[in-house]
Amino acid sequence: MGEDIRRVTGTILRAPFTRRTVREMLYCGVGGLAGVAGFWIALVLLVFGLGVSASVLGTVVGLLLLTLALRVGRRLGALHRRLASWLLGYRVDAPPKFQPGTGILGRLDRRLRDRAAWRGISYSLVKLPVAAVQVYAICAAVIGLVDLTYPVDWVLFRHHSGGRLNPLIAVTTLPAGGNLKIYSWPGTLLAALTGAVSVIAASWLARAINVGDRRLVRGLLGPTTMAERVSELERTRTLAVEDAAAALRRVERDLHDGAQMRLAALAMNLGMAREKLGDDDEHADNATVRELIDAAHHNAVDALADLRDLARGIHPPALDNGLASALATLAASSAIPATVRADIEQRPAPAIETIAYFSAAELIANATKHSYANEIKIDIHTERSGVLRLEVSDDGIGGADLARGSGLAGLAQRVSTVDGRLDVSSPPGGPTIVTVELPLKA
Amino acid sequence: MRVVIAEDAALLREGLTRLLEDRGHSVCAAVTDGDALLAAVAEFRPDVAVVDIRMPPTHTDEGLRAALALRKEFPDTGVLMFSQYIETSYTAQLLEGGAAGVGYLLKDRVANVAEFTAALERVADGGTALDPEVVSQLFRASRQRGGLATLTPRERQVLALMAEGRSNAGIAAELVVSGGAVEKHVASIFAKLGLPPGESDNRRVLAVLQYLGG
Numbered sequence: 001m002g003e004d005i006r007r008v009t010g011t012i013l014r015a016p017f018t019r020r021t022v023r024e025m026l027y028c029g030v031g032g033l034a035g036v037a038g039f040w041i042a043l044v045l046l047v048f049g050l051g052v053s054a055s056v057l058g059t060v061v062g063l064l065l066l067t068l069a070l071r072v073g074r075r076l077g078a079l080h081r082r083l084a085s086w087l088l089g090y091r092v093d094a095p096p097k098f099q100p101g102t103g104i105l106g107r108l109d110r111r112l113r114d115r116a117a118w119r120g121i122s123y124s125l126v127k128l129p130v131a132a133v134q135v136y137a138i139c140a141a142v143i144g145l146v147d148l149t150y151p152v153d154w155v156l157f158r159h160h161s162g163g164r165l166n167p168l169i170a171v172t173t174l175p176a177g178g179n180l181k182i183y184s185w186p187g188t189l190l191a192a193l194t195g196a197v198s199v200i201a202a203s204w205l206a207r208a209i210n211v212g213d214r215r216l217v218r219g220l221l222g223p224t225t226m227a228e229r230v231s232e233l234e235r236t237r238t239l240a241v242e243d244a245a246a247a248l249r250r251v252e253r254d255l256h257d258g259a260q261m262r263l264a265a266l267a268m269n270l271g272m273a274r275e276k277l278g279d280d281d282e283h284a285d286n287a288t289v290r291e292l293i294d295a296a297h298h299n300a301v302d303a304l305a306d307l308r309d310l311a312r313g314i315h316p317p318a319l320d321n322g323l324a325s326a327l328a329t330l331a332a333s334s335a336i337p338a339t340v341r342a343d344i345e346q347r348p349a350p351a352i353e354t355i356a357y358f359s360a361a362e363l364i365a366n367a368t369k370h371s372y373a374n375e376i377k378i379d380i381h382t383e384r385s386g387v388l389r390l391e392v393s394d395d396g397i398g399g400a401d402l403a404r405g406s407g408l409a410g411l412a413q414r415v416s417t418v419d420g421r422l423d424v425s426s427p428p429g430g431p432t433i434v435t436v437e438l439p440l441k442a
Numbered sequence: 443m444r445v446v447i448a449e450d451a452a453l454l455r456e457g458l459t460r461l462l463e464d465r466g467h468s469v470c471a472a473v474t475d476g477d478a479l480l481a482a483v484a485e486f487r488p489d490v491a492v493v494d495i496r497m498p499p500t501h502t503d504e505g506l507r508a509a510l511a512l513r514k515e516f517p518d519t520g521v522l523m524f525s526q527y528i529e530t531s532y533t534a535q536l537l538e539g540g541a542a543g544v545g546y547l548l549k550d551r552v553a554n555v556a557e558f559t560a561a562l563e564r565v566a567d568g569g570t571a572l573d574p575e576v577v578s579q580l581f582r583a584s585r586q587r588g589g590l591a592t593l594t595p596r597e598r599q600v601l602a603l604m605a606e607g608r609s610n611a612g613i614a615a616e617l618v619v620s621g622g623a624v625e626k627h628v629a630s631i632f633a634k635l636g637l638p639p640g641e642s643d644n645r646r647v648l649a650v651l652q653y654l655g656g
Contacts, residue, residue: 256496257451260526260549265453267553272461275555299453 015203016141024206025141027087028134031213034083035124035131038076042124045069063108070117074098077120077221080127084217088210089385092222094421095119096232123220130216133209141202143171147195150188170194240417251314258306266299316357323353327360327378335368336394338376345382351442355414356380356390359422359436362411363392371396371432382440390436398430408434418442443566446486447472448479448505449494449524454549458492461552465559474498476508483516490520490543490566495532506532513539520565524549528575545571545607561607570607577605592634600627 015021046069053062077095084090095116101107111117147170170180170191182188223229273292276285311317318326324342331338348356360378367376373396380390402408402424412422415436426432445462447469449455459469470486473479475497483491491512495505509521513536522545523536536544545565551573552558561571593601603613614624 253501256526261451261454264526264549264552265451265457267550268454268457268461268555271553271555271558272457272464275464 012204013200015207016199021203021206023087023089024210025138025203027083027210027213028206029138030087031080031083032131032134032138034079035127036135038080038124039128039131042069042073042076042121045072046121067108067111069121070111070114073117073120073124074114075120076124077116080123080217081221084214085385085387086383088214090214090217091385091387092218093229093419095221095223096228096235097416119220123216126216126220127213130209130213133205134213137202137206137209140198140205144195144198144202147171147191147198150182150191150195151185154182154185154188172198236413236417236419239413243414243417251310254306254310254313258310259303262299262303262306266296266303269293269296269299315354319353319357322347323356323380326353326357327380330357330361330364331376331378334364334376336364336371336373336376338364338378340378340380342379343381344388346440348382348388348438348440349442352388352418352438352440355418355420356388356436356438359411359415360390360392362407363434363436366400366407367392367394367396367432370400371398371430373397373430373432386440388438388440390438391433392436393431393433395431397428398426398432399428400424400426400432400434411436443467443490443563444486444488445469445562445566446479446482446488446491448474448476448482448491448497448508450474450497451494454494458552461555462559462562465555467559476504476511479505479508480511480515483512483519487516488519490522490562492522492524492562495523495525495527503532506535509536513544517543519543520568521545522547522562522565522571528573528579530576530579533572533576533579541570541607543568543570546576547571547573548575564607572606574602574606577602593631597627597631597634600624601631604628604631 045065049062049066049069051062052058052065055062081092081094084092098114098116099110101110150170170182170188172180172194180187180191180194182191223232269292273289273296276289276292278284316326316329318329322344324340324344327340327342331340347353360380364376364378367373371394373394376392376394378390378392380388382388400408402412402422408422408424415422415438418438420436420438422437423435424432426434443462445467447455447458447462449458449472455472455474459472462469470488471478471482473482479491479493482488491509493505493509493512495503497504497508505523505525509523512519512521520543521536523532524547525532526549528546528548533546536546543565545561547558547561551561564571599617600613603616608616610621610624610628614621617624
């Protein structure tokens with residue numbers, strides 16, 4: 001019994017000093033402020049959108065505002081999901097991608113019925129009280145820390161030997177607690193005690209409110225229902241199967257038009273050379289034979305090069321030594337100077353490594369073709385939350401668009417087959433940053 | 443022999459042209475797709491056309507379709523399909539209208555210039571030239587029916603060479619036996635398969651294929 005109490009007390013008292021508390025606090029600060037801001041943005045857009053569309057004249061403007069609110073709702077949802085993943089290591093799958101309809105009415109219809117967007121807005125609205133508690137927790141922790149310094153503060157700066165006493169004012173963190181006025185050093189100990197209690201209480205309050213926030217994130221920002229998840233999986237499975245079939249077709253085509261054709265030409269040249277040699281050396285047409293053998297030699301060398309390229313295209317040998325070395329090899333052969341920074345703590349599954357490698361290869365090729373950049377940076381690292389993050393950035397002209405560049409869209413599809421995601425940030429004028437996130441296991 | 447070549451890979455197109463011209467044949471035209479092939483044959487009326495199966499624009503069976511059209515419109519022109527693969531269904535389509543003046547060879551076969559040109563000459567003269575691969579595919583396809591089980595290994599060898607379009611003399615040379623021995627094998631094969639011995643090489647091929655094809 002006494003043992004248990006000591007253990008529990010120990011846990012309670014040690015809480016503020018754990019890394020977890022630091023992360024939870026950080027989430028309270030960042031997530032809480034983002035929550036407050038998101039609430040007002042969502043509320044204003046929604047109220048204006050609904051209000052204006054209710055009036056006859058403003059319908060068009062109102063609907064525009066409403067679609068804007070829904071777009072923003074999706075973005076806010078994504079932001080909060082990312083914060084939870086980044087700071088809390090709490091990963092929730094993204095809802096299915098928005099599928100734009102055709103025509104103005106079709107688009108509008110899809111937007112208005114975009115459940116993920118409405119849920120993003122709901123989260124933003126529900127988040128306000130949660131965010132208030134989160135912000136309160138972080139304030140309490142900060143005030144508590146300040147209170148803790150008072151005894152030292154008194155000794156260093158307020159040690160008056162006589163004359164008027166300047167009272168120290170300690171703020172208590174309870175809403176109705178009022179302020180403590182302190183006239184003596186022992187008084188500061190009381191302030192320090194309140195501070196200590198505040199810090200400990202704030203740590204636990206942060207944890208508690210974040211448990212609730214996690215629930216909300218999962219409930220409102222994840223894939224809606226099992227059915228939606230299933231349809232998403234069906235879609236990505238189709239993509240995966242098609243992608244594999246297309247890859248095999250490509251290999252066959254490359255073989256047929258490349259190595260096979262060159263080897264046939266090689267055989268033909270050698271056959272002709274043998275003919276020219278005749279049955280005895282006397283009648284050999286040496287000049288022609290030499291020419292034919294030269295041609296055959298060329299065919300053989302070209303066929304080898306073709307086969308090497310093809311083999312590398314199927315599985316780059318450097319990948320056997322891990323992504324870092326494979327990407328270094330890739331960067332070394334880039335036409336635009338490319339640097340790699342890799343920090344891979346946990347080795348991803350081979351399929352994930354392959355996808356990451358070919359994503360990087362494609363992104364480098366894209367940058368080389370379109371960006372007019374002077375420099376490409378490749379950053380790859382694993383994150384605590386079990387995510388492999390690849391970032392390829394260049395200092396080029398920007399303007400890369402997921403919707404227009406079929407290469408990028410194809411890449412996004414391939415990445416989505418393993419529940420990964422691809423984001424493009426490429427304003428006109430640059431820089432372009434493409435981020436690919438993949439789970440460590442396929 | 444006057445030849446038209448349809449092949450989209452420049453390396454092989456030029457190689458073939460040179461190979462045939464070296465041997466004293468005349469290459470009237472070397473084109474890169476099916477439509478151009480039909481036009482060239484209409485213009486030059488060659489003895490034989492060498493046709494790659496996969497050509498632009500779709501890179502699937504352009505050459506086969508052009509070959510079938512040639513067979514219909516210009517029956518006097520022999521057609522040698524020339525490909526990196528042997529597809530049994532292509533063989534069947536090509537042979538539907540008879541085996542005269544038809545050939546189907548793997549591109550590998552150009553390595554033996556003498557045999558390749560001999561096969562081409564055979565097709566130009568209204569004969570048949572089927573790749574050993576075609577024949578062995580057909581053999582495999584028909585094996586489960588067990589009809590060939592009664593043949594001795596030697597007879598099977600002879601049958602395969604017959605199916606390629608070889609004459610008895612050619613078979614004798616290939617197997618290094620006397621012409622009489624080959625005749626005996628052929629008679630025995632026809633007897634075992636219940637086929638009346640034919641007069642020309644083509645009818646032998648047809649008979650063999652009809653049996654093999656089912």
